[in-house]
Amino acid sequence: MVAIIVSGLPGAGKEEFVRIAMESGFSVIRMGDVVREYSLAQGLDRSDDSVGGHASSEREKHGKEIWAVRTQEKMPDGNVIIDGCRSQYELAYFEDNIEDMITVGIETSKENRFRRLASRKREDAPETLADFEEREERELGWGLKDTVDNAQIKLSNETSLEDFRRLCRTTLQAILDRVPRPGSPDQVPENRN
Numbered sequence: 001m002v003a004i005i006v007s008g009l010p011g012a013g014k015e016e017f018v019r020i021a022m023e024s025g026f027s028v029i030r031m032g033d034v035v036r037e038y039s040l041a042q043g044l045d046r047s048d049d050s051v052g053g054h055a056s057s058e059r060e061k062h063g064k065e066i067w068a069v070r071t072q073e074k075m076p077d078g079n080v081i082i083d084g085c086r087s088q089y090e091l092a093y094f095e096d097n098i099e100d101m102i103t104v105g106i107e108t109s110k111e112n113r114f115r116r117l118a119s120r121k122r123e124d125a126p127e128t129l130a131d132f133e134e135r136e137e138r139e140l141g142w143g144l145k146d147t148v149d150n151a152q153i154k155l156s157n158e159t160s161l162e163d164f165r166r167l168c169r170t171t172l173q174a175i176l177d178r179v180p181r182p183g184s185p186d187q188v189p190e191n192r193n
């Protein structure tokens with residue numbers, strides 16, 4: 001089992017990386033979904049301000065790694081992508097609690113990210129550049145940039161969608177190739193007689 005922690009600023013391409021990983025047999029758990037689930041349970045609406053504000057207040061009340069703790073509680077077995085790690089505190093929690101983990105940071109320009117987010121038409125999509133910058137400042141304040149900058153593997157998403165998909169497939173295959181499979185020579189106990 002390997003866990004890949006994928007980070008990137010909103011609109012960087014995490015969702016595409018996750019989609020390719022799922023095609024390769026990975027399960028996925030999205031930290032944002034965990035935050036939204038807890039927010040809705042508190043009776044909050046799905047707007048970015050409500051969910052983001054709740055995420056921040058929970059970090060203040062329960063510790064900066066609270067969303068990592070809650071995410072791991074819901075993590076499926078097998079190879080998994082953890083989407084949306086936003087701080088070094090969350091990353092440190094995963095490092096301490098997941099045996100085989102790799103971090104992937106996805107980077108792209110601010111202009112591309114805004115364009116992609118605006119075109120999604122999701123409830124939490126920014127309507128204006130000011131909305132986008134406000135969301136970005138909040139997430140940068142959690143330490144997201146450090147998480148992306150310090151990733152073990154960095155992927156640039158500045159070319160075509162097909163090129164990025166190809167890069168994702170190649171990266172995921174390289175990760176899987178280094179993970180010992182049950183029954184492989186790396187997993188067979190050494191005979192000490």
